[in-house]
Amino acid sequence: MAAQEAVDSVRDREVAVEQDHLDQVYRRLEEKIHEAEFLMHDAAQRGQVGTPGALAERDAQVFRAGVHLNRLNSEFEDFLFGRIDLLRGKDGKKGPDGAYTSVEPADDAVRPDGTAEIAETLHIGRIGVLDADYSPLVIDWRAPAAAPFYRATPVDPGRVVRRRVIRSKGRRVLGVEDDLMRPELIATLDGAELPVIGDGALMAALGQARSHTMRDIVSSIQAEQDLVIRAPAASVTYVEGGPGTGKTAVALHRAAYLLYQDRRRYAGGILIVSPTPLLVAYTEGVLPSLGEEGQVAIRAVGSLVDGVEATAYDDPAVARVKGSSRMLKVLRKAARGALERGEAPDRLRVVAFGRRIELEAEELRRIRHAALGGTAPVNLLRPRARRLVLDALYAKSGGAARQTDPELAAELRSSFDEDVTSEDSFTAFLDAWWPELTPRGVLAAMADEKRLGRWARRVLNPGEVRRLARSLRRDAYSVHDVALLDELQTLLGAPARPRRRRELDPLDQLTGLEELMPVREESQRERAERLAQERTEYAHVIVDEAQDLTPMQWRMVGRRGRHATWTVVGDPAQSSWSVPDEAAEARDEALGTRPRRRFTLTVNYRNPAEIAELAARVLALAMPGAQSPRAVRSTGVEPRFTAVGDRDPAEVVREEARRLLERVDGTVGVVVAMNRREQVAGWLAGLDSDAPLGEGGRGRVVVLGSLEAKGLEYDATVVVSPAEIADESPAGLRVLYVALTRATQQLTVVAGRRDEPDEAGVPDLLRD
Numbered sequence: 001m002a003a004q005e006a007v008d009s010v011r012d013r014e015v016a017v018e019q020d021h022l023d024q025v026y027r028r029l030e031e032k033i034h035e036a037e038f039l040m041h042d043a044a045q046r047g048q049v050g051t052p053g054a055l056a057e058r059d060a061q062v063f064r065a066g067v068h069l070n071r072l073n074s075e076f077e078d079f080l081f082g083r084i085d086l087l088r089g090k091d092g093k094k095g096p097d098g099a100y101t102s103v104e105p106a107d108d109a110v111r112p113d114g115t116a117e118i119a120e121t122l123h124i125g126r127i128g129v130l131d132a133d134y135s136p137l138v139i140d141w142r143a144p145a146a147a148p149f150y151r152a153t154p155v156d157p158g159r160v161v162r163r164r165v166i167r168s169k170g171r172r173v174l175g176v177e178d179d180l181m182r183p184e185l186i187a188t189l190d191g192a193e194l195p196v197i198g199d200g201a202l203m204a205a206l207g208q209a210r211s212h213t214m215r216d217i218v219s220s221i222q223a224e225q226d227l228v229i230r231a232p233a234a235s236v237t238y239v240e241g242g243p244g245t246g247k248t249a250v251a252l253h254r255a256a257y258l259l260y261q262d263r264r265r266y267a268g269g270i271l272i273v274s275p276t277p278l279l280v281a282y283t284e285g286v287l288p289s290l291g292e293e294g295q296v297a298i299r300a301v302g303s304l305v306d307g308v309e310a311t312a313y314d315d316p317a318v319a320r321v322k323g324s325s326r327m328l329k330v331l332r333k334a335a336r337g338a339l340e341r342g343e344a345p346d347r348l349r350v351v352a353f354g355r356r357i358e359l360e361a362e363e364l365r366r367i368r369h370a371a372l373g374g375t376a377p378v379n380l381l382r383p384r385a386r387r388l389v390l391d392a393l394y395a396k397s398g399g400a401a402r403q404t405d406p407e408l409a410a411e412l413r414s415s416f417d418e419d420v421t422s423e424d425s426f427t428a429f430l431d432a433w434w435p436e437l438t439p440r441g442v443l444a445a446m447a448d449e450k451r452l453g454r455w456a457r458r459v460l461n462p463g464e465v466r467r468l469a470r471s472l473r474r475d476a477y478s479v480h481d482v483a484l485l486d487e488l489q490t491l492l493g494a495p496a497r498p499r500r501r502r503e504l505d506p507l508d509q510l511t512g513l514e515e516l517m518p519v520r521e522e523s524q525r526e527r528a529e530r531l532a533q534e535r536t537e538y539a540h541v542i543v544d545e546a547q548d549l550t551p552m553q554w555r556m557v558g559r560r561g562r563h564a565t566w567t568v569v570g571d572p573a574q575s576s577w578s579v580p581d582e583a584a585e586a587r588d589e590a591l592g593t594r595p596r597r598r599f600t601l602t603v604n605y606r607n608p609a610e611i612a613e614l615a616a617r618v619l620a621l622a623m624p625g626a627q628s629p630r631a632v633r634s635t636g637v638e639p640r641f642t643a644v645g646d647r648d649p650a651e652v653v654r655e656e657a658r659r660l661l662e663r664v665d666g667t668v669g670v671v672v673a674m675n676r677r678e679q680v681a682g683w684l685a686g687l688d689s690d691a692p693l694g695e696g697g698r699g700r701v702v703v704l705g706s707l708e709a710k711g712l713e714y715d716a717t718v719v720v721s722p723a724e725i726a727d728e729s730p731a732g733l734r735v736l737y738v739a740l741t742r743a744t745q746q747l748t749v750v751a752g753r754r755d756e757p758d759e760a761g762v763p764d765l766l767r768d
């Protein structure tokens with residue numbers, strides 16, 4: 001009892017120490033907010049002076065003040081989260097943030113008798129704050145001086161003696177968790193003692209209940225993750241790692257880091273490509289929590305083309321055709337072939353120079369053929385086709401023979417052209433004979449099996465043509481259709497007629513200003529959305545779950561980062577694409593010859609060892625020889641197996657979900673084969689209506705098709721019929737591996753007849 005009281009009093013004292021520091025930080029922040037408000041006000045006044053010099057000055061001031069206000073307001077909550085106590089460094093140089101730059105301790109930082117002193121204490125937070133005397137009150141987590149907070153380990157501690165994670169809410173410090181990097185020094189430090197509280201922050205973070213949104217990991221980023229987050233943005237950063245190794249988290253923190261490093265460069269935008277809208281929604285809050293918004297667009301791969309939000313999935317056989325690079329040949333033919341629609345006119349009659357001139361079907365066909373020569377986008381060829389038609393008409397009119405003088409001949413020709421083109425019927429003919437094609441129109445034309453058969457000759461077999469045409473007759477676009485639309489956009493080109501240009505706002509030129517200025521007619525959010533939509537190329541592209549992109553999707557994503565640097569994260573063992581080699585080829589094409597820096601993440605932070613071990617059995621089948629990531633914790637709860645047997649499957653699944661709802665505080669995900677989604681959602685309707693999670697009234701139970709589970713996680717999961725999931729597609733075992741690795745605490749597997757369960761209910765596929 002007495003011992004516990006002693007621990008509590010040390011803890012209280014340490015919390016009070018950090019509270020003091022936080023109070024000091026808040027006082028300083030308040031001063032800065034006043035300063036910023038003054039600047040804003042002052043800048044607005046100056047803005048009334050209309051000279052160019054005053055405008056430039058206003059821009060710069062408004063920008064700086066806006067940055068301040070924006071950040072201070074959004075990050076007032078919980079922005080101080082770490083502290084490191086450091087030995088004296090090798091050199092005595094300080095960086096711009098007032099911290100010493102040396103990573104390594106001085107040779108004599110630990111004296112021969114084993115004693116040492118703490119030479120520097122740094123607090124780490126979401127943004128940097130300097131005191132009035134320019135000493136650092138808080139170091140931005142992305143600054144070089146903060147790196148030791150993430151990198152230090154007991155094996156390689158550098159200057160760090162103790163790392164502390166501080167939990168705070170608003171202005172109140174709630175607790176501290178320490179990791180000791182140099183335990184041998186603790187008893188021999190000069191001056192103040194350095195107490196150590198708690199079991200470390202990582203375990204505390206991992207054990208927390210999950211909600212429907214991902215949390216940032218800024219206070220517990222691990223050393224191998226930090227290396228990726230801070231990797232220089234040259235060319236391609238390529239990250240592989242098994243389920244739960246933090247790839248998505250790392251990708252998001254890397255976006256924030258890159259913006260901090262070089263905001264000007266990334267004003268060109270960062271695009272994060274995510275596999276599903278569910279994962280987009282799940283991750284959307286992380287960057288704002290790190291203080292970054294506006295510059296980063298997170299888009300599902302089915303929403304990369306404006307105006308289309310595809311969520312439907314094709315069945316695997318169709319998806320395989322639509323994703324394959326063979327489609328490129330088919331689309332090239334379709335883009336040109338779609339000009340020849342059934343209703344196109346097959347003759348042209350005009351009156352010029354008082355004569356009737358006619359072009360017959362065969363002549364028009366030849367002209368079209370000549371105009372289409374080469375590979376230029378079809379819509380851009382319309383002017384060329386128009387010219388060739390006029391040439392042919394002129395030749396027929398005999399006009400060329402009437403004039404030998406070149407100057408007069410040119411004049412004659414030009415008045416001929418004017419005569420013809422001023423007739424409405426000529427324009428009407430051209431519109432019908434060489435219509436402006438749209439990607440949607442061409443895709444619709446491909447729904448005609450006969451036509452598609454012609455365009456796909458020797459590329460797709462008749463069965464593939466039939467299935468593809470049928471799938472294109474559906475009302476909604478599928479996720480795979482989006483890459484086809486995008487490819488068609490490139491093959492067709494923008495319409496030839498000039499678009500109305502948006503008026504340029506001189507303030508647009510100023511980096512980042514759009515995020516900060518309240519704009520007159522549009523809300524800030526609308527404006528950010530519009531700018532994001534108008535943007536077709538990005539300065540940095542991050543691809544999450546990269547193993548899933550099909551060759552056609554790689555082409556689509558590649559077009560958005562032709563001049564970009566890239567971060568590509570993925571796990572081949574989780575690929576739901578059936579022909580990984582083909583996808584790898586397409587990926588290499590999209591990334592070009594840019595050199596790659598490769599990283600591997602090795603620790604599974606999501607699954608307890610008990611679940612990871614079960615998943616490893618499927619990994620061995622899905623990808624023999626592949627390494628499982630190492631799980632860092634164990635819950636002592638083994639996965640549970642239940643066979644449906646003669647019972648009603650609806651009852652069994654409902655019962656198992658209910659059971660897990662009682663055992664965990666957060667979410668329960670029920671993962672089923674894609675074609676069972678609706679049915680199982682029906683089975684579970686109303687199950688948790690009295691236990692909503694509070695975020696927009698969403699319940700704690702979610703039913704997911706196997707392909708939708710990608711990247712997500714739940715406190716507990718029910719995986720329904722592994723065999724059904726595995727049999728769904730050629731990549732089924734890898735998809736099952738994904739399904740089995742979603743739970744942070746508990747996993748229940750429900751086996752159907754097809755699973756051939758043993759007497760303990762363990763499906764054939766999951767037996768040792």
Ligand SMILES: Nc1ncnc2c1ncn2[C@@H]1O[C@H](COP(=O)(O)OP(=O)(O)OP(=O)(O)O)[C@@H](O)[C@H]1O
Pocket residue numbers: 202205206215216217220221222225241242243244245246247248249250571574605606710711712713741
């Ligand atoms: N350093 C960390 N500190 C705290 N939590 C972490 C850390 N790294 C990862 N996590 C947590 O582990 C879980 C898995 O992370 P994440 O989803 O990024 O993994 P992933 O590699 O993308 O997984 P998958 O391949 O299955 O999609 C998340 O809940 C994440 O917050």
